[in-house]
Amino acid sequence: MMALQQALVDALLGRGEAPAGLSGGERGLAAYRGNLVALSARALAVPFGRLRDALGAAEFASLAWTFWRVHPPERGDLGQWGGALAGFLVEHAGEASGLPDLARLDWALHQAERAADAALDADSLALLEHTPPEALWLVLRPGVALLAQAAGPVLVWREGWRGQWQTLSTPEAAFMRCLLDGASLADALAAAEVKGSGARTDFDFGAWLQAALQKAWLQVARPTPPQRSTSP
Incomplete structure (x- = not known):
């Protein structure tokens, strides 16, 4: 048979x-x-x-x-x-x-x-006020992805029920890549050379955070590293 x-x-x-x-x-x-x-x-x-x-x-x-x-x-x-x-x-x-x-x-x-539904843990954002960046991890929602395209880096996410995308600057892409890879906020900021550090860059964490909340990128802030999936 x-x-x-x-x-x-x-x-x-x-x-x-x-x-x-x-x-x-x-x-x-x-x-x-x-x-x-x-x-x-x-x-x-x-x-x-x-x-x-x-x-x-x-x-x-x-x-x-x-x-x-x-x-x-x-x-x-x-x-x-x-x-x-x-x-x-x-x-x-x-x-x-x-x-x-x-x-x-x-x-x-x-x-x-x-991608699976994941609501924002708004209470966890209080950690941003008193936790040093090296002891803080920002976890993005399921479905958020960063693509390397010929025209430059592109961020993809779901807003409501529809997939959305936008191009990113090099510092923004470096910051998002670190978060997606499970790096601490301090490491992500260092990769982006955050504004105010003296580096020549237009990355602004405050503006990024506002966009992350408005566009549903961010899921939770954690005082411990997120567990990495071992599935293929």
Whole structure:
């Protein structure tokens, strides 16, 4: 039975002939394959809407089917399919095409929208008043991500139910990277060369904190380092 199933999968993906005894023969196989082709385009368009708009419906559908055959879904939830697309585009179109960056942005926004809910711990902000930066950690909400794009660093997050993004200056990106990596506030400030330290920079922690509260980046302030996830 498993051999028959694998033969059918291979035939559907264009890797082999239709297995003997398949109902409808080649006509049935063509119908199955047509359904998969349509499904691949619909499924990939959910997280990659900007990429679809950039390529056009026909070219995107062709990309989706090619990608499906090389990197088929591994889970029943098709919303989890697509994480390998940026790397696939690097191999087949090159970074200079701009398509990998667009795929990375689309996927990060998709992940942000699917991230777990996490409310701001407003009481923890009192730690900012009396805790030295070297003994304070700022934890960002699930879904916040920092992307290295050709045009510069980009921050992605979820505001309400929609993914949002904005470009960052180099100091802002250095600060956010440290927070995402679990560094203390002191280390993050040092990386950003905070305004007032004498360094030539336009980073302002007060302005960052206001934005972090308004745009729902920040989850909690902690007097101890956050536990790092060990999951892959």
